[in-house]
Amino acid sequence: GIVVSSLLKETGLVTYDPGFMNTASTSSAITYIDGDQGILRYRGYPIEQLAERSTFLEVAYLLVYGELPDAAALEAFTERVNRHTLVPEQFRAFLSAFPRGGHPMSVMASAMNALATFYPESLDPHDDEAVDLATVLILAKIRTITSYVHRSMTDEPLLYPDYARGYVEDFLRMSFAVPYQQWEADPVVASAMDKLLILHADHEQNCSTSTVRIVGSSNANLYASVAAGINALSGPSHGGANEAVLLMLERIRSGGDSVETFMKKVKNKEDGVRLMGFGHRVYKSYDPRAAIVKKHADAVLESLGVKDELLDIALGLEEIALNDDYFVERKLYPNVDFYTGLIYKAIGFSPAMFTPLFALGRMPGWIAQWREMMKDPSTKIGRPRQIYTGATERDYVPAEQR
Numbered sequence: 001g002i003v004v005s006s007l008l009k010e011t012g013l014v015t016y017d018p019g020f021m022n023t024a025s026t027s028s029a030i031t032y033i034d035g036d037q038g039i040l041r042y043r044g045y046p047i048e049q050l051a052e053r054s055t056f057l058e059v060a061y062l063l064v065y066g067e068l069p070d071a072a073a074l075e076a077f078t079e080r081v082n083r084h085t086l087v088p089e090q091f092r093a094f095l096s097a098f099p100r101g102g103h104p105m106s107v108m109a110s111a112m113n114a115l116a117t118f119y120p121e122s123l124d125p126h127d128d129e130a131v132d133l134a135t136v137l138i139l140a141k142i143r144t145i146t147s148y149v150h151r152s153m154t155d156e157p158l159l160y161p162d163y164a165r166g167y168v169e170d171f172l173r174m175s176f177a178v179p180y181q182q183w184e185a186d187p188v189v190a191s192a193m194d195k196l197l198i199l200h201a202d203h204e205q206n207c208s209t210s211t212v213r214i215v216g217s218s219n220a221n222l223y224a225s226v227a228a229g230i231n232a233l234s235g236p237s238h239g240g241a242n243e244a245v246l247l248m249l250e251r252i253r254s255g256g257d258s259v260e261t262f263m264k265k266v267k268n269k270e271d272g273v274r275l276m277g278f279g280h281r282v283y284k285s286y287d288p289r290a291a292i293v294k295k296h297a298d299a300v301l302e303s304l305g306v307k308d309e310l311l312d313i314a315l316g317l318e319e320i321a322l323n324d325d326y327f328v329e330r331k332l333y334p335n336v337d338f339y340t341g342l343i344y345k346a347i348g349f350s351p352a353m354f355t356p357l358f359a360l361g362r363m364p365g366w367i368a369q370w371r372e373m374m375k376d377p378s379t380k381i382g383r384p385r386q387i388y389t390g391a392t393e394r395d396y397v398p399a400e401q402r
């Protein structure tokens with residue numbers, strides 16, 4: 001049943017629900033999840049169909065505007081995004097100023113915040129044209145920013161965007177091409193990258209999206225709200241899990257622990273160790289995104305001629321988990337992060353880039369959710385209540401008498 005807040009307000013009751021396990025913070029028409037059956041749909045379209053047949057920019061349009069674009073609308077949208085992919089030179093200098101080895105998620109969040117200073121005409125959250133401009137600017141610049149973050153980690157020169165190329169293709173070119181040399185995308189890699197971005201594009205009211213909404217609920221601009229989302233995503237219990245999965249697999253391979261010993265530690269909860277990439281607040285069955293990623297991991301590795309022992313370790317861990325009471329009873333299955341890192345690694349990204357790639361994919365979802373909230377007449381500033389557990393009233397005592 002649904003308890004509406006107006007009812008609680010009348011009775012003066014406060015709900016106490018740590019982690020919002022059972023509390024809806026909003027209504028939304030964007031993404032549907034059935035966690036028991038492993039169903040995910042964007043605007044009603046099954047994720048499997050979108051991953052198979054759509055493209056990232058088309059999905060971005062769908063999430064933001066509610067409908068799939070016709071051919072002309074898609075072309076106009078693509079053209080507009082492409083036209084804005086270049087970042088101002090001053091901004092480029094700002095991006096280069098971070099110390100080498102600083103985590104790219106910190107750079108991404110700072111970059112998103114800084115973007116607002118370059119486009120003051122796009123900041124008013126209640127001006128439709130300004131919001132449309134901010135939407136396009138963020139989608140356009142984030143492709144350039146993410147590839148620059150990758151290149152600055154490898155000390156490579158930054159490449160200018162190429163307007164004529166597709167979104168994902170040009171992102172890969174800016175990330176991996178050698179300056180002044182011909183570069184063509186490997187179609188298997190480009191298609192896998194496109195699918196991964198689609199799979200990450202939205203996931204209703206998770207930690208980062210709720211953060212975007214709560215920041216936006218104070219009428220903060222889109223850049224400030226999305227920057228907060230990037231920060232929320234950086235944690236290892238959320239977007240940071242894909243990086244943590246790879247580090248976990250590498251530790252197992254380098255002989256720290258056998259698969260069996262590691263799984264024993266997880267089950268005994270030794271030092272709080274968890275099987276990263278497993279478990280989900282909403283999915284209590286196989287994450288449908290993980291199933292799609294797993295299907296493509298093999299194809300990408302094969303096309304790139306990569307033989308990665310880590311894939312075998314991951315498959316081994318999953319096999320044990322799916323047949324072990326600890327995981328079965330708690331309904332812990334692989335989530336989207338379990339196999340993504342293996343594909344990113346094969347493409348050539350370092351583990352520190354995995355969460356930024358998640359952020360790149362999640363951008364349309366954050367934008368769509370923020371826009372939906374701004375248009376919703378029932379939106380109020382986010383302001384949870386608390387149950388106070390501190391001291392009762394007491395009198396101040398000067399320091400020398402304490």
Ligand code: ACO
Nearest residue numbers: 236237238239241266274275276277278279280281330335
């Ligand atoms: N490995 C081992 N045990 C686990 C795991 C795991 N990955 N996840 C949950 N459990 C256990 C908990 O210890 C707990 O056991 P208990 O009942 O004996 O105390 C039980 O399962 C329930 O776990 P909670 O932490 O209460 O579940 P919650 O819904 O709060 O957490 C979360 C979900 C954070 C995703 C958790 O499963 C986890 O930490 N997973 C690993 C990190 C990860 O992969 N995060 C990515 C999530 S998906 C995403 O952000 C895209």
